[in-house]
Amino acid sequence: MKLLNKKISFALVTFGAALLFAVGAGKANAATTITVGASPVPHAQILEHVKPQLKKEGVNLKIKKFTDYVMPNRALTAKELDANYFQHIPFLEDYNKKNNTDIVNAGSVHIEPIGIYSKQVKKLSQVKDGSKVLVSNNKPDWGRILTMLKDAKLITLKKGVNETKATFKDVAKNPKHLKFEYDFEPKLMPELLKNNEGALVAINANYAVGAKLNPKKDAIALEKTSSPYANIIAVRKGDQNKPAIKKLVKALTSKSTQQWIDKKYKGAVLPVKD
Incomplete structure (x- = not known):
């Protein structure tokens, strides 16, 4: 009887150890x-x-879509997101300054060359005297357009002006x-072009592509x-070092x-390369 009890006790200990190991391994391998x-x-x-690549590496990626820049x-600051992917560095710097936040850049991914579009002229040099130039209210993009x-x-800038902040x-x-109007939401710019409301309309590439425009072919001028x-991928300060990020x-x-980016977007979106 004693021998049987010893065998049962040993079996229980062995089973318990195996169970703990399995649970620990499961936690270690959890996505x-x-x-x-x-x-x-x-x-x-x-x-x-x-997404599929990350899943193989133990990262379950959930994507939440936004149609604005605010x-x-x-x-992200409210901790409803772990990261966001929609903005460039000058925009982020401006946002942090205005909102007293400390969102940081975790890595640069691609460039969306901003374009100037027109239904009235085929070249910037053809624009007529007094023409309207429509620009979004996204101030960090103004320097790009100018x-x-x-x-x-078509214009000159004041001496000593930093073009990225002009x-x-x-x-x-x-x-x-030229008459500049710059109080429009960025997402509205393709509609303004469609309605021919200005001789020149500046449109961010993501909204251009979303409106079935090809920046490389349809823009009369494209950013260098x-x-x-x-x-960039933007995160809260300190989170840029997290393994999943x-x-x-x-x-x-x-x-x-x-x-894949080169093939899919055909120049409308350009991957950042070292």
Whole structure:
């Protein structure tokens, strides 16, 4: 009887140890879930592309779509998101300054060259005197547009102005008396173009692609690829070192993802390359 009790006790201890090991192993292998806020095009599409790769690496990616440029950062600071993917660095810097937040860049992924579109002219040089130029109210993009107009010799900027931070108050000369209107929501710009409400309409690539426009073919002027406005994965300060975030950035910047972006967007979205 004593021998039987010893055997039973040993079996129970062995079973208990095996069970604890199995539970521990299960926890170790459990997938980490992260929620990333993103603009529908192209950000959410690119995230969908890397989902299978991340799943193999133990990261369950959930994507929450936003159609504006305000809520993704609010949701991030409110801890409703683990990261967001919609903005470039100048936009983030401006947001942090205005809102006293400390959102940081976890990695640059792609560039969306901003374009100027028109139903009235085929070249910037053809724009008529007194024409309206429609621009969104996204202030960090103003310098990008003004630089394009400067390069086309339609305007000049005041000496010493940092082009990435230039505003319409920094226009020194405007020989064609262009009339700038810049109080529109970014998502409305394709509709303004469709309705021919301005001679020149500046549209961000994500909204252009979402409206079935091909920036490379349809824009009469396109931002240079050397632009510093790379779109980033943004996180709360300190979270950039989390393993799941690092895996996300690695997947988004991998060679295979870069090739996929090149093929899918045909120049409308350009992957950041070292």
